[in-house]
Amino acid sequence: MLDAKLSQAKKLFNITSQNEQLPNSKTKLLTITSGKGGVGKSTFTANIAHILSKKNLKVLVLDADIGLANMQVLFDIRPQYTLFDYINGQKNLKEIIVDTRYKNISLIAGKSGYQYSSNSNSFIFSRLVLDILALNIYDILIVDTGAGLNDYVKEFLRVSTNILAITSTDPSALTDVYSLIKMLSIEKNGLMLCFNHTKSDNIGIAISNSLINLGKKNRLKDDFMIKYIGSVPSSEKISSIARTRKIFVNEFPFDEVAVKLNNVVDNLLKSI
Ligand SMILES: Nc1ncnc2c1ncn2[C@@H]1O[C@H](COP(=O)(O)OP(=O)(O)OP(=O)(O)O)[C@@H](O)[C@H]1O
Numbered sequence: 045m046l047d048a049k050l051s052q053a054k055k056l057f058n059i060t061s062q063n064e065q066l067p068n069s070k071t072k073l074l075t076i077t078s079g080k081g082g083v084g085k086s087t088f089t090a091n092i093a094h095i096l097s098k099k100n101l102k103v104l105v106l107d108a109d110i111g112l113a114n115m116q117v118l119f120d121i122r123p124q125y126t127l128f129d130y131i132n133g134q135k136n137l138k139e140i141i142v143d144t145r146y147k148n149i150s151l152i153a154g155k156s157g158y159q160y161s162s163n164s165n166s167f168i169f170s171r172l173v174l175d176i177l178a179l180n181i182y183d184i185l186i187v188d189t190g191a192g193l194n195d196y197v198k199e200f201l202r203v204s205t206n207i208l209a210i211t212s213t214d215p216s217a218l219t220d221v222y223s224l225i226k227m228l229s230i231e232k233n234g235l236m237l238c239f240n241h242t243k244s245d246n247i248g249i250a251i252s253n254s255l256i257n258l259g260k261k262n263r264l265k266d267d268f269m270i271k272y273i274g275s276v277p278s279s280e281k282i283s284s285i286a287r288t289r290k291i292f293v294n295e296f297p298f299d300e301v302a303v304k305l306n307n308v309v310d311n312l313l314k315s316i
Pocket of ligand 1: 078080081082083084085086087088109112190191240241276277278279280282283284286
C-alpha cells in the first residue's frame with residue numbers, strides 16, 4: 045500500500061517539476077505561502093476561498109500551518125478531527141474533511157500547538173496532497189502553509205504547481221520573500237506575488253519589478269517567472285471582522301478592499 049503511494053507520489057513529483065497538473069484529477073492545486081509570518085496569508089486564504097466558492101467552484105482548504113493552525117478560527121468551526129488523525133492512520137481522508145458554513149467550502153483543519161516529530165518524514169504531507177487530488181472531488185485545493193521555509197513548508201512547495209506568495213512591503217518581509225524566490229527558482233518555473241497592506245498597484249508592480257531585477261542580477265534561472273497579481277491595502281475592517289470569526293468578503297462584498305481581493309482572484313484564475 046505504502047509502496048503504491050510512494051510510486052504515485054514520485055510520479056507526482058515528476059509531473060510537478062514539469063509544472064503540470066496530476067493527470068485524471070480535475071482538482072487544481074494552489075499553495076499559498078509567505079516568507080515572513082503575520083503578513084496576511086491566512087486572511088488571503090480564507091477570502092480567496094470564499095471568492096472562488098461564489099464562482100461556483102468547489103474549494104477545499106488544507107490548513108498546513110503545522111502547529112499554528114488558525115483556519116478553523118477564521119471559518120468559525122471546531123472540527124472533531126484534523127489532518128493529523130489522517131496522518132496517524134486513525135481516520136480516513138473523507139472523515140477529516142469538514143463542511144464550513146459557506147457553500148462550496150470545505151476544510152481540513154490543522155492543530156494548534158501540535159508538535160510533529162522532527163524525525164518524521166515530511167514526505168507524508170505531500171502524500172496527503174496527492175491523496176486529496178486523487179479524490180477528484182474539488183475544483184481547487186488551497187494549501188495554506190506556515191510561514192518560513194521549514195521542512196514541512198518545503199515539502200508542500202515541492203509538490204505544488206501553482207504557488208502564491210503573500211508579502212507586505214516591509215524590508216524584512218521582502219528579504220524573506222526573496223529567499224523564497226531564490227529557493228523556488230531552482231526547481232519551479234515561477235510564482236505569483238501578491239502584496240498585502242499595500243495601497244496601490246503601482247507600488248506592488250514597482251516592487252515586483254525590483255525583485256525580478258534582483259533575480260536577474262543574482263543570475264537566478266532565466267525563465268523563472270515572477271507574476272504580480274495584485275495589492276490589497278490595510279483595512280481595520282479586515283482585522284475587526286476576523287476577530288468575530290467572519291470572512292471579510294462575505295460581510296463586505298462591495299468594500300473597496302473586497303474589490304481588490306476579487307481582482308487578485310481574477311488574475312489568479314488566469315494563471316492557474
Ligand atoms: N489588509 C489587512 N488590513 C488589516 N489587517 C489585516 C490585513 N491583512 C491581515 N490583517 C490582519 O493581520 C493579522 C495577521 O494576518 P494573518 O493571520 O492572515 O497572517 P498570516 O500571514 O497567516 O500569519 P501567520 O504567519 O501567523 O500564519 C490578522 O489579525 C489579520 O486580521
